[in-house]
Amino acid sequence: MTGIGTVNSGLSVISETDGEVLTAAGSVSITIGSDLTTQKSMMSEGAMLLEMEQAKMASVRKRNGMKVVFRELTYTVEHNSKKNQKLHLLKRVTGLIFPAQMTALILIGGKPPSRAFMRRYTGYVEQFDTLVENLTVREMLLYTAEMKLELSVNMAEKCERVDLLLKQLALEACQNVRIGNNLSRGISGGQAKRCNIGIALLSDPRIIFLDEPTSGLDSYTSHEARPRICSVEVMELVKALTKTLNSITVCATIHSPSPQTFNLFDKVIILLRGRIVYFGDNGTDAASYFEKRFPDVDPISGEGVNANCAEWLLSITTKADRDGRAEEFADAYAESELFAENGRMMTGRPGTESRTSITTIQELAVKQGTVTPFWWGLWVLIKYRMASNYKDPKFLLGRIVDKLLCCLVLIILYYGLGKIAAPENLINVSSLLYMYTVLPGFAAISYMPGLVLERPLYIRERSDGLYSTVSYLLSKMVEELVVILFVSLVVSACIFYAVGFHGEYILFWLVYLVTISIGMVVGYVVAAWASDLDVANGILPGYIMGLYFFTGYALRLQDLPKWIGWFHYLDFLHYAWASLMLNEFGERPTPFLGNQTFLEYYGLPQHGITKWEYLGIEVLFFLMFFCLAWLALEYKKHGKR
Structure with missing residues (x-):
């Protein structure tokens, strides 16, 4: 494998033979390869060290690995595959792969950083x-x-x-x-x-x-009269930042850099089979080194060295690797004066502990991954994201129209039936109460996709330490509940008075509000646990449909098979429907079959539970699903950032 890198106070770059590049600012050296040996680096303020534990060194030497030395910092990373090594390295360095998956020690200023430190004091720009x-x-x-x-x-x-x-x-x-x-x-x-x-x-x-900050962007072409915003502009910006922000280190991976982009770098490291074959200045010095040490290589060509230096260096080193000359190139560098000079530079580092400032020590001691408290994160999420969503007609229409249409259909079909006291009409009324119960539960499906599609944004913002999980979950619920509150008032009032129900309207409305809120949070639970939208779309409808059979209406409670009948206790829709039935028929005589009242026919109420107690149990389901959603968002990991 071949690598290219640069070193300076601004940018540095490392590449594999396929043209993928790792860049860093404020660095001393970067290496990627195999057959590693551990190298310790002296560190100063802001320094980071990632070093393989001694107990793992034997296995490391037999595997592919990575060793990175920035100015004031060193990384050595174990990696079993050559595939995606540059991205694997970047994730190791940033702490996105943590000790549970890594045999490595990370030190900053001589001390191990916490996840909270990495979230608060490092920045990560995704591809x-x-x-x-x-x-x-x-x-x-x-x-x-x-x-x-x-x-x-x-x-x-x-x-x-x-x-x-x-x-x-x-x-x-x-x-x-x-x-x-x-x-x-x-x-x-x-x-x-x-x-x-x-x-x-x-x-x-x-x-x-x-x-890969340049991924998907065009490169500059000199003949364009009005060049577009492109990859070179982004990297020129990064280069400028390293000069204006002296205290910052920039580390980046780049895919297939253009000659203009490569020209931004000052020094280069080239590797073959995990061994350095060149570490020095970019441009004429790099070309001169290879042409003098290896006169048999194809000479560089083109208008100016820097214009095609990257392609030429990759070409000759790749050819050397294929021709079995990797060891020859590496040995030549190890015997050169350039190697000796670089060695003197590497061993002349100052110590770290004495130079670690009080500020750095305080930063390393942080316990909380977010800068602000959870209530502030909640407020900011509501202030910006909820407000912007409410300005989007598609967001509001998707949460209002379906419920109003269902309301209209129920009114058309059941208008005035609640005022008819005939026993044969009781089934019609109970069926309406059943539909009024299950339709909000089915609304869970409409709330689930948003959380799945928003997952990359959530992972990025949580990893950046913007807010806590509870802040995010509460903001999503507040955003939805405000809409639900007004919609539920309209829907419940229209149905209650159009049909002519007899019970308390406040309970009739609250059951609808609580049931649709549970449906929403159930959607969040499934969305948070499911690996993708296809899995979530398979799980959620199946779960909701299963609940329909245990409400007590489709099949009476006393008729449920004994081996599975207990499941109705875990069905929040059962408690909603039972509360509505008691609200409508609990305080008026409803003879149905023989000496049975209509409620007794359905086995209600169970254990003497009142209609308000049924509603209270349903609220407990809401709290339970909220906790499950929080646990899933906090601890369930879907891939890696």
Whole structure:
């Protein structure tokens, strides 16, 4: 395997033979390969060390591995496969793969960082943009700033920081443009990428990791009169950030860099079979080294060395690897003066512990992964995301129209039937109460997809330490419950008075409100546990349909098979329907069959439970499903970031 890397106070790059590149700012060296040996590095403030435990060294030498040495920091990572090594390395370095899956020790300033530290003091820009589509660019940055910055920072300061980032990232022209999505485009891909970088920069992180920031973007072409926003622009921006933000380290992976992008880097590391074959200046120095040490290689060609240096270096090293000359190239470098000079540079590092500042020690001691308390995260989510969703007609119509249509159908079919006291009409009334019960439960299906589709955004924002799981879950519920509250009042009132029911309207309304709320949170539980939308669409309808048979209406409670009859105690729809039946027939004589009343025919009430107690039990189901949804969101992991 071949790798290319650069080192400077700005950017560095490492590549595999397929053209995938890892870049970093403020680094000393980066290596990817196999047959590793552990190398310890002295560290200073802000330094990070990832080093294989001694007990694992024997197995590491037999496997593919990675060793990375930044300025003031070293990473050594075990990896069993050559596939996706650059992304695997980036995830190891960022802490996205944690000790439960990794035999490694991570130290920052000589101390192990917590997950909370990694969330609060590092930034990670994903390959695919994960932004809130209904927000504008400015709103997106303000939304993030309000949760990433301390509460002591007032709103004016947050706005000032956002304005500065908009200027630095050249986003001022589109700051009031809606971000949009693939079907409804707002900003361009380059603007979205820069917006993601701005999100990572808001909290002044110590390190920023960029996962293929140029993926999906066009490259500059010199003959274009008006070049588009593209990959070179993004990397030029990253280069500029390393100069303006002296305390920041930028580490990025890049796929197939263009000559213009490669020209941004100052120093290069080239590896074959896990061994370094060159570590030095980019451009003429790199070309001169290989041409002098290996006169038999094909000479570099083209207009200017830097224009095609990346392609040429990859070409000759790949050819050397295929020709079985990897050891020859590596041995030549190990015997060179360049190797000796680099060795002197590596061993001349200052110690770390004495230079670790009080600020760094305090940052390492943080226990909470979020900067702000949970109630503030809840407020900001409501302020920005709930408000933006309510401005979207599609969001509101999707939550209102179906319920109003069902209400209209029930009124047309059952209008005035509640006023007819004939025994033969009791079945009609009870069937209406059954439909009134189960339709809100089935509404769970409409709430489930949103949480699944929003999962990448949730994972990114949770990993960035924007809010806690409970803040996110509560915000989603408040967002839906506000709509449900008004819709339920309209639907329940129209049905209650159009049909002519006799019971208490307040209970009639509350049963509908609680049942549809349970359906919503059941949808969240399934969405949080299911691996994808297809799985969720298979599980949720099956579960809801199964509940229909245990309400006590489709099959009377006393007629349920004994071996499965107990399941009706776990059916929240049973308690809703029973409460409505007692509300309608509990206080008036309803002779039905012989000496049986209509309620006795259905085996109600059970154990002397009142209609309000049935409703109270249903509320307990809501709390139970809420806890299950929280557990799923907090602990169920779907793949890796």
